[in-house]
Amino acid sequence: MSDGKSYFFVGIGGSGMMPLAMILAARGAEVAGSDRALDAGRVPAKFDALAARGIALFPQDGSGITSARQIVVASAAVEDTVPDMIAAARVGATRLRRAELLASLFNAAMLPIGVAGTSGKSTVTGMIGWILHETGRDPTVMNGAVMTNFVSADAPFASALVGEGDAFVSEVDESDGSIALYRPQIAVLNNVSLDHKSLDELRVLFGDFIGHAGRAVINMDNDEGAALAAALPPERRLTVAIDGDADLIATHLDPRPFGIDFDLVERGEAPIRVALQVPGRHNVSNALAAIGAVRAAGVPLTNAAAAIAGFTGLKRRMERIGTANGVTVIDDFGHNPDKIAATLDTLHAFPGRLLILFQPHGYGPLKVMRHALVASLAARLAPEDVLVLPDPVYQGGTVTREVTSADIVADLTAEGATALHIADREAAAAHLVAEAKPGDRIVVMGARDDTLGVLARSMLDRL
Structure with missing residues (x-):
């Protein structure tokens, strides 16, 4: 990849974008990028790590895309109205989907x-x-x-x-x-x-x-x-x-x-x-x-x-953040019916009430998964468990909101489960921290949002 190509990643902090950018940089390519999370000051350590690898970072305002020789890499979710994509069109830069670039490396x-x-x-x-x-x-x-x-x-x-x-x-x-x-x-x-x-x-x-x-x-x-x-x-x-x-x-x-x-x-x-x-x-x-x-x-x-036997796991895969005042905080990527089922089944094999904060990973997936998600949760929530849903992840762009967290809570309540809709995530977290007693386990669940790990650690600090 050290053939003089220059790559610009729009959304370089994404879970699928960051490792690909790191692989290209390690192979000698010129790599730069932008991210809304960088502009908002979210998870700064991640962007510090990218910069330490020689990757140039820019605001997501089009200023980083200045030449037709740049290859602009974006996921399918990045809309053409994003300033970086407007800049790419203006200078005539080639655009690649993240998956197209990864597949070309993989297949070779x-x-x-x-x-x-x-x-x-x-x-x-x-x-x-x-x-x-x-x-x-x-x-x-x-x-x-x-x-x-x-x-x-x-x-x-x-x-x-x-x-x-x-x-x-x-x-x-x-x-x-x-x-x-x-x-x-x-x-x-x-x-x-x-x-x-x-x-x-x-x-x-x-x-x-x-x-x-x-x-x-x-x-x-x-x-x-x-x-x-x-x-x-x-x-x-x-x-x-x-x-x-x-x-x-x-x-x-x-x-x-x-x-x-x-x-x-x-x-x-x-x-x-x-x-x-x-x-x-x-x-x-x-x-x-x-x-x-x-x-x-x-x-x-x-x-x-x-x-x-030496494999120690992944971040945010039933990751034990720590224990304070007898309450253990766990950070987990569970976001679809099967992943959530696996986590709850594993945790319920051992004593302790579960206090769950589940942030759905988008309005679109919530619509697709609604009935299967409710069935999975209703079948696994113990009578003493508490489930709180804040509003789904929303990171800009156009999206229809046909099914919301409130709808899931209503469905679960009809099934006899204890579930609450607290729209604001910080308020939802504060509710569970206040509810927690020694022997409980707080579980933060969700995907597509790196700040969930930060939230789990902040909940441990509050405990």
């Missing part, structure tokens, strides 16, 4: 490993990256979350890893249809469930994705994934399951509050005991998918099992 790699699925993508990507790193494969990893194993004073926002090995590991996104751009040698399909698109659309997108792969690793515990696996020849699939019929299975699960142990069995082989440092049955599924991917890449099973 010697060993592209793509991780797909409605839930668990970032964790599986981090697990694969960690195993390959620990086994000397020196991968490049593109993640949508900070991988705590790679965090250091020099890399506080380690959502990307740049290596010299053949493997390029990346999560791939189905929400905007860009998954169709990727051509993985090894494809991972963790699960298929309702989130941004209808199941009919998802079946086509995920089916085509694994169909393009040389080898597909598929979670057979997910009915939709198992149905897609049936369309592949046996030699092109590697199946995983918990207590099921698959090439790689997990048995004898033994959960701990912030970890879980299990027996790992490859078809016909003796079991290997694995102790994960991340909790929950869903993380056993994630571990199986990651181990399946590295097995397809040639890593011996014993080496993979030993390495994954």
Whole structure:
């Protein structure tokens, strides 16, 4: 990438944009960018980290785009009325979608490993990256979350890893249809469930994705994934399951509050005991998918099992922020029915009331997920739990507000759950802090908003 190209990222602080910018900068490209969060003074440490990597930062007012030789990278959500996009059109700069740029890097790699699925993508990507790193494969990893194993004073926002090995590991996104751009040698399909698109659309997108792969690793515990696996020849699939019929299975699960142990069995082989440092049955599924991917890449099973035991997780994935006055604060990325279900099921396996602040990640997704989200929450909220919903994330642009947080609360109340709509997020947080008693666990949930992690830490401070 050190071919004299100049990239300008509009929204460079985004979870999908920042690691891509860091990979390009590490490969010698000239990289600059802007972000509304930077202009608003939100999460300044993130932008300090980008600047420390030699990435120039500009206000999102068009001032950073001055030449036709610049390649302007933006997500599909960035509207043409944003001043940077107006400037790009004025100077004749080439525009690329983030996914188009990432796919071009991914497809050019010697060993592209793509991780797909409605839930668990970032964790599986981090697990694969960690195993390959620990086994000397020196991968490049593109993640949508900070991988705590790679965090250091020099890399506080380690959502990307740049290596010299053949493997390029990346999560791939189905929400905007860009998954169709990727051509993985090894494809991972963790699960298929309702989130941004209808199941009919998802079946086509995920089916085509694994169909393009040389080898597909598929979670057979997910009915939709198992149905897609049936369309592949046996030699092109590697199946995983918990207590099921698959090439790689997990048995004898033994959960701990912030970890879980299990027996790992490859078809016909003796079991290997694995102790994960991340909790929950869903993380056993994630571990199986990651181990399946590295097995397809040639890593011996014993080496993979030993390495994954050292995986410490991701920021905002059931991350324990701390405990004060007997109350533990947890920060979690849960935002769709399946992710929320996995978090609540894991936490309810151990004592303690849950005080949940769930900030929906947008009005559009809330409309799509409404009924499934309400069903998931209503089935899992214990009588003593308290759920508070502030208004959804809104970061500018045009959006219809057909379904709101108040609608979700009304639906849940009709189901007999304890739920409150407190529009202002700070007020919602203050309500839960005031409500908390020793033994409770406060859970901050949501996506597309980096300040949720800051909020969780501020709640701990108030406690």
